[in-house]
Amino acid sequence: MTTFEAALLGFVQGLTEFLPVSSSGHLVVVPELLGVPSPPLAFDVLLHLSSALAVMGYFARDLLQMAKAYVSPRSMRPAEVRFWRRLLVFLVVGSIPAGVAGLVFGGFFENLFSSTLAVGLFLMVTGLLMLAADAVLERSVGSRKTGRDMKVTDALVVGLFQALAIAPGLSRSGSTICAGMFLGFERRSAARFSFLLSIPAILGAGLINLGDLRDGFSGQGGVFLVGAAVSFVASALAVYGMLRFLRSHRFRPFIIYTLLLGAFVVVLSLA
Template sequence: MIGWMEAVVLGLLQGLTEFLPISSSAHIRVVSAFLGWDDPGAAFTAVIQLGTEAAVLIYFRKELWEIISTWTRSLFKPELRDHFAARMGWYVIVGTIPIGVLGLVLKDQIEGAFRDLRLVGTTLIVFGIILWFADRTARNKLTLEKHLNVTHAVVYGFAQALALIPGVSRSGGTITAGLLLDYRREAAAKYSFLLAIPAVLASGLLELAEIGNGDAPDWGPTILATVISFIVGYAAVAWFLRYISTHRFTGFVIYRILLGVFVILAVSLGWIPVQG
């Protein structure tokens, strides 16, 4: 079971890593294994992500209000349907469908086989290399306002769905897709964060019923981890958006590869168990 100290550490990890392209779920899984803690499980991970998602809601509150209000009014006022905020509402909805469908279909694998540390280490390496390739070849020129469309939203959506496997990274997968589509780094990251909102909220709320039952952690540590992830996550998203406006993702790529190699080596040598 997750205790108070574990909750503090895992909440910090969630807040620090959710918005970086290094996979928060992988870090929670790997750190728990190295410290000899029980695997906190998919339910705990999904619920504490509500904290970091609350940070996104507050950070982008003005844009979100404009999107929601304009999209809602456009349902009754045809003249608003070409407004970017109204279109963005549809792009977020369309982009959420892949992870929603695959999340339900693959629920058993998400809670079991996908948490295999050999798979986690491999995805850290492979998708780190893909991120490096995308960052090096992207023309970094498209903007959301002028170029985002339904096709691109679907591509983003399937990239986000890959994050059902710990190690891929929700932000890393969607940002990589955006770079491959030639979006600017900041634009790719912004849409990545907005696109995650429905999926993370739905996943976290659905998993709330699991907290305190069976092998899932109790409510107290879960709430503490969620609050910590919110506070740390708000600072992390603000820093990350400033950082990528002037820097490439090379540092994150190197980190992912080194961590992935270390995880696979640790499992191979028996330092940590394959499953929690």
């Protein structure tokens, strides 16, 4: 792998990890379209860990508040202690389905990563999910929920959608944001919880594949680190941009993009 290829794949992965367009799908499709070698597993793991560090940096205050609510609760108002403690519980509950799915069905879905047809179909499913979520939220009656209205059952439902997104081409961020919107949460609140929920999911997958990361570093460490640095920056920009975008916009551009790209990939795979 060249330095340029590492930087390109790092940019693609970092940007698409938090945009609702499927990073896993793009890491399959982009090398196929550009004739770039598919990245080794160690490189893929490193890119995702870089994305996790980026989102942890962005939400550093939230993470510190959750820790503070348990370690030093007397320095906070009781209502804030309850909120941050509950949020941590919700993140744990929401992470369970993906953890179980990864351990039980991980091998099956890994085989799908070699199928561009599957990637194309799941990209189209991502687009249809966003189309449905926009429609549901626009037709909802009454005030929309925020993070302070979340319940354990809400976290579990979002977690189930995250577990489904183990499929290549089905966007993790898109699925979980849509799940929140289906439950009546405003777009930005759904996105914030989705991004926080990505932290344990990405770190957990990285720990499982830590051995591959260590073994794959030999001889390509410098090239890998270039890709990781680009992924970190792209991930941070994607989180910031997506949260700003969702303040006043629907999913329309992402719906069009995923449906068209998915259809193109399906046609390409059948040609």
